[in-house]
Amino acid sequence: MSGDKKVKDLIIDAFEYPHVPYWFTIKQAIMVIKKSAVETEKLAPTVLVFDEKYNLMGTLTTREILIGLEPALSKPEAIAEGVAGMFGEESKKRAERPVSEVMIPVRYFVEPDDPITKAAAYLMIHHDLILLPVVKEKKLVGVVRMTEIFNELSSAIL
Amino acid sequence: MDQTIHRDYHQKKLYIQLIDILKKRLQNGEWLVGSQIPIEDELCKIYNVSRATVRSAILDLVRQGYLTRQQGKGTFVCKKVISEELIVLASFKELMFESGVNYSTKVLSQTIIMPVDDLDLKLNIPEDEHIIYFKRLRIIDNEPVLLKETYIPYHICPQLLEEDVENNSILELLETKYGIKLTKVKGCIEIANLTKDEADLLGLTEGSQALLFTQQFYTNDTVVKYTRTIKRSDRFKFYLEFERREA
Numbered sequence: 001m002s003g004d005k006k007v008k009d010l011i012i013d014a015f016e017y018p019h020v021p022y023w024f025t026i027k028q029a030i031m032v033i034k035k036s037a038v039e040t041e042k043l044a045p046t047v048l049v050f051d052e053k054y055n056l057m058g059t060l061t062t063r064e065i066l067i068g069l070e071p072a073l074s075k076p077e078a079i080a081e082g083v084a085g086m087f088g089e090e091s092k093k094r095a096e097r098p099v100s101e102v103m104i105p106v107r108y109f110v111e112p113d114d115p116i117t118k119a120a121a122y123l124m125i126h127h128d129l130i131l132l133p134v135v136k137e138k139k140l141v142g143v144v145r146m147t148e149i150f151n152e153l154s155s156a157i158l
Numbered sequence: 159m160d161q162t163i164h165r166d167y168h169q170k171k172l173y174i175q176l177i178d179i180l181k182k183r184l185q186n187g188e189w190l191v192g193s194q195i196p197i198e199d200e201l202c203k204i205y206n207v208s209r210a211t212v213r214s215a216i217l218d219l220v221r222q223g224y225l226t227r228q229q230g231k232g233t234f235v236c237k238k239v240i241s242e243e244l245i246v247l248a249s250f251k252e253l254m255f256e257s258g259v260n261y262s263t264k265v266l267s268q269t270i271i272m273p274v275d276d277l278d279l280k281l282n283i284p285e286d287e288h289i290i291y292f293k294r295l296r297i298i299d300n301e302p303v304l305l306k307e308t309y310i311p312y313h314i315c316p317q318l319l320e321e322d323v324e325n326n327s328i329l330e331l332l333e334t335k336y337g338i339k340l341t342k343v344k345g346c347i348e349i350a351n352l353t354k355d356e357a358d359l360l361g362l363t364e365g366s367q368a369l370l371f372t373q374q375f376y377t378n379d380t381v382v383k384y385t386r387t388i389k390r391s392d393r394f395k396f397y398l399e400f401e402r403r404e405a
Contacts, residue, residue: 015312019270019288032272035285052267052293054319 005152007119008112011134011142018047022057022100026068029060029099046130048143049103056133056140058103068102069094109133112141116149124149163205172207173214179205180215184224184235194232195225261303265324266359267293270312280374280384281311288312290319292328295359302360307386314338314382329375332382340383342376350388360390 018032029047036045047060067074069091110119110132124132124146131143163175180195189195196204201212216233219225226236271291278285289309296304308328310318315336318328332338350370357364368388375383 015288018272018286021267021269021271021291024271024274028274031274035272050269052269054269 005116006112007110007114007116007134007144010116010144010148010152011112012131012145012148014048014133014140014142017045017143020047020049020060020099022049022051022103023098025096026065026099026102027095029065030095033062033065047099049099054140055138056106056109056135057100058105059131060099060103061130064102064104068097068099106133109135110144112136116144116152119144121149121153163207173211173218176205176207176211176215177218180219181222181224184219189235191235194234197232261296261298263324264295264297265292266295267291268319268323270319277309277384280372280381281309282381283311290315292323294323303390305356305359305388309384309386310382314380328383338377338382340375341378343373344376345371345373347371352388356388360388362390 018036020029020032024032032047033045048056049058049060051057070087071094108123108127108129110123112134119132123129129146131145133140134142134144161179163172163179165172183189195201198209198212198216201207202209205212216225216227220227220233224236225233227233269291270288273281273283273285273287273289277289278287281289283289288311290312292306292308292310294306294308295302296306310328312319315332315338317336318331321328321331323331329340333340348370349367351365352360352362352368354364356368357366360368362368368390371385371387371389373383373385373387374381375385
């Protein structure tokens with residue numbers, strides 16, 4: 001039964017994703033994302049942010065980068081009117097800030113032997129995450145994604 | 159194969175020709191290791207040269223390590239036959255301290271990054287490949303003297319991410335533990351103006367000048383390691399050691 005599957009059955013290698021240290025600037029993260037997109041032709045990989053001892057600190061997507069460049073984007077008024085002078089000189093300055101300031105900090109993780117229902121489904125839905133780090137003895141061993149969990153759980157229905 | 163000595167004027171000196179001929183016989187194994195080569199008189203007859211010529215040739219081959227002279231017994235083929243192609247391998251020790259100087263290392267970073275700022279060119283890798291990044295500070299008498307950043311493509315040696323690089327040399331780990339033999343080093347020495355981060359770590363002021371030493375380490379055509387070393391210019395020296403090793 002799908003519900004018996006463990007996280008380790010769906011785990012994805014962390015190296016499928018670009019890795020940056022927290023001190024990389026937003027500008028450097030943009031370059032990383034664009035270079036990674038060359039192969040996949042998709043401009044939406046998640047970038048994993050690490051500290052100096054290779055501990056996972058957070059995740060970064062195009063969304064966080066855009067908000068980092070233009071914080072006004074996250075304000076409701078932006079939907080209605082757009083923001084005057086968005087992405088001007090101010091954005092260039094903001095691009096020099098470290099990604100630690102705009103990333104989504106990692107707060108939740110699962111272990112390889114956790115059932116996918118607990119780990120992935122609950123945590124991801126409850127906290128609106130795209131991916132969840134899988135950690136064993138404090139070491140990052142991979143990630144699980146909504147895609148694989150959905151495929152697995154939905155195959156029980158079909 | 160030409161086994162005769164030529165006496166034409168424009169030919170090489172006689173003893174040099176003889177050296178070449180004898181060397182080929184040694185390398186082909188025509189004379190077995192440990193066996194005695196023909197005595198001087200015989201060699202004179204075989205090749206129709208004077209004793210002096212034979213002596214000069216033998217002396218040179220002894221110097222090169224192909225033959226060995228045993229007093230009163232004769233000349234013998236050495237156990238080790240050195241191949242003609244000696245590979246010159248320079249081992250770099252980027253910094254050698256005078257003996258008795260104690261230095262310690264602080265590992266500031268040991269993590270994974272992506273190639274930015276021309277790192278893909280320096281390491282000759284695609285732009286979406288992961289890199290292991292080391293940042294270490296060498297300290298002498300509680301004073302930081304050297305800041306060293308090392309970049310190694312992750313796929314070359316993933317295990318290095320977990321290794322103790324405070325007490326071990328990355329170069330030695332690569333060669334000895336992981337069998338990755340370096341065949342070439344390209345280095346560049348220049349003067350650099352310190353960034354704030356670099357200056358803070360070395361106890362200097364931002365913008366002050368320091369010696370910057372960058373190196374690319376190759377295994378054949380693959381860059382396996384790129385290092386960026388900054389040294390305080392007021393103390394200690396960069397010391398380069400070249401050592402010729404046999405293949």
